[in-house]
Amino acid sequence: MTAATTPETGTETVVALAGVDKWFGPLHVLQGIDLTVHRGEVVVVIGPSGSGKSTLCRAINRLETIDNGSITLEGRPLPQEGKELARLRSDVGMVFQSFNLFAHKTVLENVTLGPIKVRGTKRTDAEKRARELLDRVGVGQQAAKYPAQLSGGQQQRVAIARALAMDPTLMLFDEPTSALDPEMIKEVLDVMVDLARGGMTMIVVTHEMGFARTAADRVVFMSDGAIVEESTPDDFFTNPRSERAQDFLGKIL
Ligand code: ADP
Ligand code: MG
Secondary structure, three states, X not given: OOHHHOOOOOOOEXXXXXXXXXXXXXXXXXXXXXXXXXXXXXXXXXXXXXXXXHHHHHHHOOOOOOOEEEEEEOOEXXXXXXXXXXXXXXXXXXEOOOOOOOOOOOHHHHHHHHHHHHHOOOXXXXXXXXXXXXXXXXXXXXXXXXXXXXXXXXXXXXXXXXXXXOOOOEEEXXXXXXXXXXXXXXXXXXXXXXXXXXXXXXXXXXXXXXXXXXXXXXXXXXXXXXXXXXXXXXXXXXXXXXXXXXXXXXXXX
């Protein structure tokens, strides 16, 4: 079964970008981006380096401001600052290429910190849930260790558990496996496939075609700050329409 047929994919809009522009000085890095992601949908974003994929993710999490257009999460515009912004950041789980764990906290503390500080969850409840999540991503045995004692693949799975602990509305993955040794890529992708099958709404920037084919409902191809093509994984990989997509696929496949 592919994600495209999972019953969780609904018509309710989780995130909607309309006419989003972003400049870095003279550089027009997002050019009129329109993108809507529905509840339970898995959207894979691919495209050449420098095409604006990370900026897109960062804009959705409001790590970057935008210059034109709008971004709404569950129908509400992204908050500008303060408590509301902190809340948004925890509603949108983000997993980066670098693992970004707190080096001086244990694995368990990395996962409980957000729920305790931001959500006001009681420590015992937060720890119980954290252990469940660590088990789910296959690192339950590592709870008492520090990030440096873990492999890259284990650290990335802890980062996923940490994001999940906040019960996010949406998960953003920005090339989550590209800093990993080949033998660790699969263990992280397996966790992501599991999440996708479980109905999580996800935007995933990745060049892992296997993941896209298995888990994506839709592939969005970006080039030079614009969405050039949007289709099902099957369509995109077997029959890319634009020359830029054909070019790109020719280089990576
Ligand atoms: P991708 O993730 O697709 O590789 P990015 O979103 O990281 O692309 O970058 C898009 C473009 O914006 C690139 O040309 C990059 O050099 C530029 N860029 C990204 N972040 C900044 C920044 N903070 N300041 C200036 N230019 C930036
Ligand atoms: Mg990037």
